[in-house]
Amino acid sequence: RKEVEQDPGPFNVPEGATVAFNCTYSNSASQSFFWYRQDCRKEPKLLMSVYSSGNEDGRFTAQLNRASQYISLLIRDSKLSDSATYLCVVFPTGGFKTIFGAGTRLFVKA
């Protein structure tokens, strides 16, 4: 089993749609969780942190369920500029090896 698994993509959605990505992780001792965004042939960039209480940043909402070892990202009112690969990232407890999922590709079309 992979340490971090994400929904297989790609997701093709129209502008204005709501889309949700899921991610599961295998190490229950994991400490911190993040979503990164990576545009084609560019470097990953931090999108948002994920907390048990959930957090929201504009059209983006991230949730963490520690009991189920599950992370989600919800994008509302999708824009063309949201087209990218979204990477689920887990930072371990007591270590420094950041673990990335394989990413989920999102295409938003007009």
Place this chain on the structure above:
Amino acid sequence: DAGVTQSPTHLIKTRGQQVTLRCSPKSGHDTVSWYQQALGQGPQFIFQYYEEEERQRGNFPDRFSGHQFPNYSSELNVNALLLGDSALYLCASSLEPRGYEQYFGPGTRLTVT
């Protein structure tokens, strides 16, 4: 505020050769991590340097080695290149104790022929 820089941008090498990639961290950062990203995959952790020491390593062979200099910049060396080493190599910097907030450089695209 200077971000993370990497050099070179692109590199083509022949199987069996050796390569050195360079990274300058974001201004004020003291920790550098290196990742390998194959096409269609997420970045894979190679190792992390802090206080000029390698403090954690991922599942990569000893052909992959690195160094961190007193100014916090870092090098990644790969010996005896294999075709499978072709990938985007990313450097990320962070500042202790917030090591989870990583800023990535644009990467070096290595092609091994």
